[in-house]
Amino acid sequence: MSHVFSKRSNSLPLQLVLYLFVLGGTVTAAVTYYCTPKYLRVGYAPVQPVPYDHSLHAGQLGLDCRYCHSNVDQSGFANLPTSQTCMNCHKLVKPQSPLLAVVRASFESGAPVPWVQVHKAPDYVYFNHAIHVNRGVSCVECHGRIDQMTVVTHAKSLSMKFCLDCHRAPAQFLRAPQDLYHLAASTLAEQGRTADAARFIQQAKIKPPQSCSGCHR
Amino acid sequence: MRTVYYVTALLVVLTISIGGFRGRRSTQPPIEVFPDMNRQAKYKPQAGSKFFADGRADRPLAAGVVPRGRTIAPDPDFLRADNFLYRGQTTSGEFARDFPPELALDEKFMQHGQERYTIYCAPCHGALGDGQGITKSYGMVTTASYHDDRIRKMPEGEIFNTITNGKNTMSPYADKLSPEDRWAVIAYVRALERARQGAVSDVPADHKADLGL
Numbered sequence: 001m002s003h004v005f006s007k008r009s010n011s012l013p014l015q016l017v018l019y020l021f022v023l024g025g026t027v028t029a030a031v032t033y034y035c036t037p038k039y040l041r042v043g044y045a046p047v048q049p050v051p052y053d054h055s056l057h058a059g060q061l062g063l064d065c066r067y068c069h070s071n072v073d074q075s076g077f078a079n080l081p082t083s084q085t086c087m088n089c090h091k092l093v094k095p096q097s098p099l100l101a102v103v104r105a106s107f108e109s110g111a112p113v114p115w116v117q118v119h120k121a122p123d124y125v126y127f128n129h130a131i132h133v134n135r136g137v138s139c140v141e142c143h144g145r146i147d148q149m150t151v152v153t154h155a156k157s158l159s160m161k162f163c164l165d166c167h168r169a170p171a172q173f174l175r176a177p178q179d180l181y182h183l184a185a186s187t188l189a190e191q192g193r194t195a196d197a198a199r200f201i202q203q204a205k206i207k208p209p210q211s212c213s214g215c216h217r
Numbered sequence: 218m219r220t221v222y223y224v225t226a227l228l229v230v231l232t233i234s235i236g237g238f239r240g241r242r243s244t245q246p247p248i249e250v251f252p253d254m255n256r257q258a259k260y261k262p263q264a265g266s267k268f269f270a271d272g273r274a275d276r277p278l279a280a281g282v283v284p285r286g287r288t289i290a291p292d293p294d295f296l297r298a299d300n301f302l303y304r305g306q307t308t309s310g311e312f313a314r315d316f317p318p319e320l321a322l323d324e325k326f327m328q329h330g331q332e333r334y335t336i337y338c339a340p341c342h343g344a345l346g347d348g349q350g351i352t353k354s355y356g357m358v359t360t361a362s363y364h365d366d367r368i369r370k371m372p373e374g375e376i377f378n379t380i381t382n383g384k385n386t387m388s389p390y391a392d393k394l395s396p397e398d399r400w401a402v403i404a405y406v407r408a409l410e411r412a413r414q415g416a417v418s419d420v421p422a423d424h425k426a427d428l429g430l
Contacts, residue, residue: 064336088388093356123257
């Protein structure tokens with residue numbers, strides 16, 4: 001009787017198990033790399049109806065974020081500006097520009113400019129802008145260098161881990177009140193003022209929620 | 218077995234060449250891997266709505282609506298009966314001089330005014346209030362200077378009215394500044410005007426050295 005199986009096949013079960021490990025590892029690595037917010041969201045830069053440029057308005061002209069996002073330090077929601085806000089200047093600055101036709105039409109008719117939302121927390125997450133901004137967390141921590149972006153791009157993952165990394169140890173992320181809206185400013189810790197940060201945390205009784213009900217309420 | 222490994226390696230290369238690396242720019246909305254309850258049947262601020270004819274969930278205010286919780290004392294001004302605080306007018310309807318008595322004109326109030334002024338007025342009127350803000354060189358050529366005699370002598374109530382309703386080429390700022398904020402900004406405008414008129418004799422003796430006098 002000839003051999004049905006070659007001698008090599010003796011090691012086949014072992015090789016199969018080995019391969020399954022390699023395959024499992026590769027698939028896990030691919031899923032963690034490709035199916036998490038760091039890949040899925042970061043870099044999202046939708047085409048907006050008006051080519052509005054933060055690097056010109058916030059960077060070059062030096063407008064404060066609150067000139068347009070005027071409720072960010074007063075309410076949980078960071079509003080987008082009304083078209084009147086744009087027309088404050090654009091009545092006289094580039095009044096005929098074709099790039100601003102949508103804004104002018106919106107100002108006259110009262111219909112909103114259909115901006116595309118970039119950052120979108122899931123509806124089961126409770127988020128509040130004012131509490132972060134008023135407690136020394138700058139826009140740059142969660143939105144990146146908006147003042148250098150021509151098109152707003154999703155810069156951070158905004159995943160649950162991202163939120164918790166700061167909530168567990170906020171001291172190293174806090175900035176001085178006058179630096180909050182200047183996105184180039186460094187944190188108190190980077191300025192070597194860790195003692196100030198610690199005092200601020202103590203005085204303002206900063207204790208970000210880490211329990212599930214803090215953010216999923 | 219070797220071919221299986223080759224095929225796997227090929228698949229890895231294929232995935233990377235299609236998927237690319239993290240942080241790649243994309244104009245497509247992010248894929249939601251587990252969309253479970255991500256988007257629920259509720260409205261968030263400034264959201265769209267298919268229900269209303271104009272397509273927005275935020276409804277315009279009916280005439281005469283007063284915002285909650287933005288007044289100094291909770292009740293007496295509820296219907297904005299206070300002509301001075303909310304319109305800058307006297308009871309007879311003229312522009313009022315000076316500041317409403319319920320506001321405490323202290324350092325905190327001034328600093329608040331300075332902060333709001335820097336955000337909302339300085340881009341056009343400039344940090345010094347001389348009308349030389351950054352936008353001047355881009356076309357906002359009609360911006361007024363606060364150091365004109367006319368504006369220096371103007372009743373505070375008239376400036377309040379300019380902020381609330383706008384004037385000629387200046388748009389209203391009532392949506393961005395609450396009535397209390399507007400008074401704080403006016404206080405700071407008055408401070409800028411006073412500073413422009415300042416003389417060496419105004420500097421307190423113990424601060425003269427700071428200025429090298």
